[in-house]
Amino acid sequence: MKSRMMLGLLASMLAAAPVSAAPPPPEVQSLGNGLSVLIGSSCNVLILPGDTGVLIVDDQRRSTFDETMAGIRSVSDLPVRYVVDTHWHLDHSGGNGSFTKAGAVIVAQRNVLVRRSAEQYMAPYKQHIPADPQESRPVIIFDDSLDLRLGAETVELRHVAIAHTDGDTLVHFRNANVVAMGDVFFNHIFPFIDRSSGGSIQGMIKGVETALAMTDEKSRIVPAHGPVATRAELSAYHDMLLDVARQVQTAKRKGRTLEQVVASHPAAAYREGMEGEEDRFVEAIYDSFGHADLHHRI
């Protein structure tokens, strides 16, 4: 009797265990000129098929490889040839090993290679991240800029210094009139500035200004996190960064401590519709000022 009950239970569990347990298909939006963006669970991924292979910008985490591939396969059956890392963080470059095994080459700014070649420590999360194995590291390296041609598209990679990290790249798809910003632009999220990876508020502002200079009012701006934006939204984000930075800089010059500045909530006016960690954003700005190693001043 007992075993029959168990069999019955097992049968009902099996019936409930869905053949449809597969995750829902990933959301992929067309941006025109053959370019698409996967709204990924770890970060947004740009997908551009060329004549013989696909270029992607960022490859999410190792654990979301299947999702990333499903997004790519929804627009092209060609092999993935190039993966551009916008920076080294693992929600953007964690898939490098899997894509390398599948035959892709990783393209990145030199500091991404430097950081992925040694253990990293992310101070805000108290997290040690081991070096990537040799075969997963970037292969095509640039310092300031690199252009890639794929089909009819020219993809311009432009390094912006000491912004979200010390190895950020903006990716400009000329014909599609799209700029992928990586984590230099968080849309509707208080930005994370990774000071322990060489990021700074001054570089974030400069990086956004670089993107504004390469776009027009018809451009689409793709943040790594959050929805695709207009140039006007990027401009508003720039003004927000500048306003909060100026408030924090003024307070620090007056001798206010970090605790006092955080408690004064200089970013409070921007809370509506925002996610993310407001206090951590303010702390990173406070920490960005007064360091001799910073080249850019407001």
Ligand SMILES: [Zn+2]
């Ligand atoms: Zn990041």
